[in-house]
Amino acid sequence: RVKARGGNTFEIFDRAMEGRLRDRLRTEDGLRRAILKDELRLVYQPIVQLDPQRTVALEALVRWQHPEEGLLAPGRFLPVAEQDAQLISDIGRWVLRRACIESRLFPEGIRISVNVAARELGEEGFPERIADTLASTGTSPERIGLEITETTLMEGGDAAIGGLEQLSQHGMYISLDDFGTGYSSLTRLARLPLNAIKLDRGFVARYTGERDRRIIEAAVSIGRAADLNVVAEGVETEDQLELLRASGCGFVQGYLLGRPSPPEQVLQQLASAPT
Ligand code: C2E
Ligand code: MG
Ligand code: MG
Numbered sequence: 001r002v003k004a005r006g007g008n009t010f011e012i013f014d015r016a017m018e019g020r021l022r023d024r025l026r027t028e029d030g031l032r033r034a035i036l037k038d039e040l041r042l043v044y045q046p047i048v049q050l051d052p053q054r055t056v057a058l059e060a061l062v063r064w065q066h067p068e069e070g071l072l073a074p075g076r077f078l079p080v081a082e083q084d085a086q087l088i089s090d091i092g093r094w095v096l097r098r099a100c101i102e103s104r105l106f107p108e109g110i111r112i113s114v115n116v117a118a119r120e121l122g123e124e125g126f127p128e129r130i131a132d133t134l135a136s137t138g139t140s141p142e143r144i145g146l147e148i149t150e151t152t153l154m155e156g157g158d159a160a161i162g163g164l165e166q167l168s169q170h171g172m173y174i175s176l177d178d179f180g181t182g183y184s185s186l187t188r189l190a191r192l193p194l195n196a197i198k199l200d201r202g203f204v205a206r207y208t209g210e211r212d213r214r215i216i217e218a219a220v221s222i223g224r225a226a227d228l229n230v231v232a233e234g235v236e237t238e239d240q241l242e243l244l245r246a247s248g249c250g251f252v253q254g255y256l257l258g259r260p261s262p263p264e265q266v267l268q269q270l271a272s273a274p275t
């Protein structure tokens with residue numbers, strides 16, 4: 001180790017690290033208890049087919065109802081959880097199980113789409129664990145979709161792809177999440193057992209002119225060329241929706257169509273706008 005350059009620099013640096021470590025450990029601890037104390041929640045956001053317009057799926061997004069800090073978004077705690085294989089796996093199990101149980105609240109034609117963390121997919125026995133959860137909750141595999149990011153796949157290696165193939169063969173719907181943000185290899189895209197790609201919110205958000213429009217069109221074309229459904233994330237305005245429709249994008253998701261909400265609220269929305 002390098003020596004402190006002078007004065008108390010090294011000590012201060014150590015203290016800052018110590019502080020961060022303490023924060024992380026506190027979050028980890030809190031999360032472990034959160035699972036036991038049932039403080040995690042799922043909110044659901046509609047994924048809407050455009051022609052004809054109807055909700056085909058709901059993406060399940062995890063929240064932590066923190067006793068002091070209120071409702072926390074995954075960005076606040078998942079990065080910490082992901083440092084600990086056991087913890088992220090426990091959260092993943094909780095999420096899938098809860099999604100399976102809550103899926104019964106929604107109309108049968110609506111799929112529930114669950115996000116999978118990198119470490120889970122690479123985990124030994126992952127496909128079997130999913131199959132077990134489906135069986136023990138009486139959920140049909142067609143009812144549940146999995147959202148995997150490119151990074152997830154890269155980190156999971158061949159084992160991850162093998163696992164995905166198994167799940168796909170069981171009838172689960174597989175989406176490649178955040179498409180366009182990773183190192184998309186087109187040859188790999190065609191080889192993966194995918195049903196859909198989800199264009200990252202950045203594609204839609206950055207749209208300002210003709211060039212962006214052509215890039216969105218190209219991304220949609222890539223998906224369609226590979227016989228995949230194309231979902232655009234982060235749709236917030238009517239203009240964006242029209243642009244996506246004109247680009248041949250078949251499915252949209254975003255605040256314009258519905259915010260992530262608790263099951264009761266989603267049910268109300270589905271009832272008031274059945275399309
Ligand atoms: P994601 O899977 O790409 O999910 C989409 C994110 O975009 C969600 O953020 C959603 O609330 C947000 N979003 C949706 N529509 C709009 C919009 O119109 N505008 C804007 N600005 N944002 C929109 P959220 O819920 O904070 O989740 C963030 C990420 O955390 C997710 O990104 C996903 O990668 C991860 N995540 C969420 N739930 C889970 C989970 O249960 N397990 C795992 N492993 N990861 C999860
Ligand atoms: Mg997702
Ligand atoms: Mg995404």
Ligand code: MG
Nearest residue numbers: 177178200201
């Ligand atoms: Mg994302």
